Amino acid sequence: MSLQNKLDVLCHMAHTLNEKNITWNLGSSGMLFLRGIVKDFNDLDIMVANEDINQAIHIFDAMGKRCSSQSTDRYKTRYFYEYTIRDVDVDLMAELTIMAKDESHMFSIHRGETFDWTMLGHEKIYLSSTKEWLNFYRQMNRKDKVAILESTSKNHPIELVLKKPTYDDIFNIQAYRQAFIDIGESLHGGCGIMEFKDIKDWIDYLELFKEKRTVPPGRAISSEYLCIRKTDHKMVGIVNIRHELNEELLLHGGHIGYSIHPEERQKGYAHEQLRLALIECQRLGINPILITCNRDNEASRKTILHAHGVLENTFVEEDGNVVERYWVTINTKRGENI
Numbered sequence: 151m152s153l154q155n156k157l158d159v160l161c162h163m164a165h166t167l168n169e170k171n172i173t174w175n176l177g178s179s180g181m182l183f184l185r186g187i188v189k190d191f192n193d194l195d196i197m198v199a200n201e202d203i204n205q206a207i208h209i210f211d212a213m214g215k216r217c218s219s220q221s222t223d224r225y226k227t228r229y230f231y232e233y234t235i236r237d238v239d240v241d242l243m244a245e246l247t248i249m250a251k252d253e254s255h256m257f258s259i260h261r262g263e264t265f266d267w268t269m270l271g272h273e274k275i276y277l278s279s280t281k282e283w284l285n286f287y288r289q290m291n292r293k294d295k296v297a298i299l300e301s302t303s304k305n306h307p308i309e310l311v312l313k314k315p316t317y318d319d320i321f322n323i324q325a326y327r328q329a330f331i332d333i334g335e336s337l338h339g340g341c342g343i344m345e346f347k348d349i350k351d352w353i354d355y356l357e358l359f360k361e362k363r364t365v366p367p368g369r370a371i372s373s374e375y376l377c378i379r380k381t382d383h384k385m386v387g388i389v390n391i392r393h394e395l396n397e398e399l400l401l402h403g404g405h406i407g408y409s410i411h412p413e414e415r416q417k418g419y420a421h422e423q424l425r426l427a428l429i430e431c432q433r434l435g436i437n438p439i440l441i442t443c444n445r446d447n448e449a450s451r452k453t454i455l456h457a458h459g460v461l462e463n464t465f466v467e468e469d470g471n472v473v474e475r476y477w478v479t480i481n482t483k484r485g486e487n488i
Contacts, residue, residue: 157433159238164273173199175276185306193239201261203244248289269311312375322385339390339407386414402473404440420453438479445472
């Protein structure tokens with residue numbers, strides 16, 4: 151199953167679970183993938199609140215096919231159901247119980263609990279913690295998985311999220327745009343935002359880029375994202391993902407255009423924003439991904455190289471500016487069964 155398909159199914163499930171106010175989170179390798187710890191995952195492990203399990207079963211029964219579950223002496227989870235949804239394996243559980251050294255270790259969540267979260271497309275994805283799964287893997291005696299988590303230097307909290315612009319973001323977007331005007335710097339990744347004094351008009355303009363028949367001449371279908379810092383809801387960056395490349399974008403521009411707020415640079419935000427953008431590219435089925443930067447933009451080059459971009463060549467524009475063209479290839483090998 152493709153990574154794109156797995157991410158699509160995750161978004162589909164998240165939309166319905168959130169719409170029905172189910173308390174849930176994503177665990178295991180799916181959670182580790184969204185935190186940037188592993189490069190892929192095999193299936194989706196969804197834990198729901200004990201109080202919501204019956205409603206969740208009803209939701210999942212409507213989404214896909216329930217499979218027969220094999221019982222083992224190691225796991226005594228009270229509610230455990232295996233599904234196949236659009237060819238993706240999904241485990242639904244509540245009151246996870248692991249047997250270790252003749253003792254039972256129960257882990258459960260309850261309605262109203264809060265969790266770390268990220269965004270994928272339009273959907274909010276709730277995440278279990280790496281600390282919890284380190285504990286789970288220790289109880290399971292999964293030494294290789296324990297080693298992966300123990301080797302990480304932090305708990306990988308999600309500090310930034312990408313979200314689609316809405317009218318609720320107008321003040322944030324205005325402030326971001328003005329920051330570039332104040333220093334006389336070009337704003338990359340804004341899909342022409344500098345041409346719009348009224349941000350509402352710009353948000354309406356973005357609708358044209360959803361379908362090929364409405365895309366302005368010389369442009370490509372694209373998705374626009376604001377990069378928001380969760381602690382204070384400040385817009386710290388912007389990203390434009392082009393779903394396809396025309397002749398001009400193939401030379402310079404590439405699949406991803408982005409920038410970081412002038413006051414928020416040198417904080418690692420460019421690396422994290424690009425990581426999140428590459429996840430969106432995987433959801434959209436874009437691979438490999440072309441990213442370009444000017445030769446004199448050392449910060450952007452470092453960001454691309456950090457994402458394992460490989461320089462293909464350079465392109466000299468009419469004014470003599472040299473553009474470097476990098477390709478990022480997403481690992482398409484089957485993920486570890488973590």
